[in-house]
Structures are given as structure tokens and as C-alpha cells.
Amino acid sequence: MTDLERKIYRIIYNMSRFRNNPTMENLKRKTGKDEASIRKAVKNLISRKELTWDKEKREWRFK
Structure with missing residues (x-):
């Protein structure tokens, strides 16, 4: 990773943990990176099954 x-x-x-999913703006502000690199990193986490998105509950699941 x-x-x-x-x-x-x-x-x-x-x-x-506090039922607050971060927005892209939150991630850009907290990491200092652009949207393309954040999307690439999230896709890598999802492809390695570190993160999954639960569509029904609209929340992230962690490994």
C-alpha cells in the first residue's frame, strides 16, 4: 500500500466511524492531491479488496 x-x-x-462519508473535496483538502490521483488510489484499494462499497447501506466496508 x-x-x-x-x-x-x-x-x-x-x-x-462517525457515519460521515468523506466527499472528494474532503479528500482533496486532507491529502493535498488532485482528483485523478485520489480516484486512482481508491480504485487500487478496491481492486485489492481493502475497501468495498455497500450500496444498500451507502457505507464503506473495510478489510
Whole structure:
């Protein structure tokens, strides 16, 4: 897991604990990265099954 992926994972995890899914603007502000690199990192986390999105409950699931 790269530093950016680890950072995004922790941000999503910590915000999700309080039933608050981070927006793209939240992630851009907290990481200082652009939207394309954030999307790529999230896709990598999903492809490695570190993160999954529960469509019914509209929340992230963690490994």
C-alpha cells in the first residue's frame, strides 16, 4: 500500500466511524492531491479488496 493509499484509507476509516462519508473535496483538502490521483488510489484499494462499497447501506466496508 502506498503512502497516499494508506492516508486515504485512514481518512475514510476515521470519517466512516462517525457515519460521515468523506466527499472528494474532503479528500482533496486532507491529502493535498488532485482528483485523478485520489480516484486512482481508491480504485487500487478496491481492486485489492481493502475497501468495498455497500450500496444498500451507502457505507464503506473495510478489510
